[in-house]
Amino acid sequence: MRRNVPAKFLFVFGLVAVSATVGFSIEPRGTLRLNVVNSCGGPVEDWWVLSFRNQKGREMKIAFRGGIASEIPYGTYHIRVAGGAFVPHDGTVTVGRSLTTYVIGLDFGGLEDTLPLFDIRGRFKEPPAPIAWCKLMGLYNGETYFDTVKPDGTFLFSQAPAASYLLLCQRDSSLLTLRRVEMCHGAIDEIVIGEMKATLSNPK
Numbered sequence: 001m002r003r004n005v006p007a008k009f010l011f012v013f014g015l016v017a018v019s020a021t022v023g024f025s026i027e028p029r030g031t032l033r034l035n036v037v038n039s040c041g042g043p044v045e046d047w048w049v050l051s052f053r054n055q056k057g058r059e060m061k062i063a064f065r066g067g068i069a070s071e072i073p074y075g076t077y078h079i080r081v082a083g084g085a086f087v088p089h090d091g092t093v094t095v096g097r098s099l100t101t102y103v104i105g106l107d108f109g110g111l112e113d114t115l116p117l118f119d120i121r122g123r124f125k126e127p128p129a130p131i132a133w134c135k136l137m138g139l140y141n142g143e144t145y146f147d148t149v150k151p152d153g154t155f156l157f158s159q160a161p162a163a164s165y166l167l168l169c170q171r172d173s174s175l176l177t178l179r180r181v182e183m184c185h186g187a188i189d190e191i192v193i194g195e196m197k198a199t200l201s202n203p204k
Helices: 007-023
Strands: 029-038 048-053 068-073 075-082 089-095 099-106 117-124 132-138 144-148 154-161 163-171 174-183 191-193
Touching: 029 075, 029 089, 075 099, 089 099, 117 163, 117 174, 132 154, 144 154, 154 163, 174 191
Parallel strands: 029 099, 117 191
Antiparallel strands: 029 068, 048 075, 075 089, 117 154, 132 144, 132 163, 163 174
16 A cells, blocks of 8 residues: 655754765865976976975875876865976965866076075166066966166166076056066067067057
């Protein structure tokens, strides 16, 4: 004989089922792939992960196999990577998709792991009107420097490591120059920016 199940029982059973589903929901996870190069973009053959910690401080570097860590819970992590004659890199990476690629540019180390630093000087042949500024951005190591263009058209970035950079100079919304600067073998000559011609305005 078929027996009717009370509606109250069905309601309670449904709540229990939903609670169980919520309690055992699958935590989203992704894969983190490291691409380690030197600060000029060249390959680094010998490198290793010194530390990989989540925001709670849990050490998870054991998850890496050949530069790839799989099944990593979504979140933000602190990572420290070292390699050969390079200065160790400390950075922060967020895993929030199925595959995250993180590029690390290791700076060249000097004597006793002291990072060699250089001044980068630049000059406009035709000084721009005030107030112009320049920004130097590392293509691989993430270093960033700023300076205001002086009335004589000069600018200076102090204590920059050897690396590949992108130089951007701007006045108001006009782009004065955008160029790649290679300083991979120590100090370089002064960057001379020629007569200003076309400018590029940012969209409003």
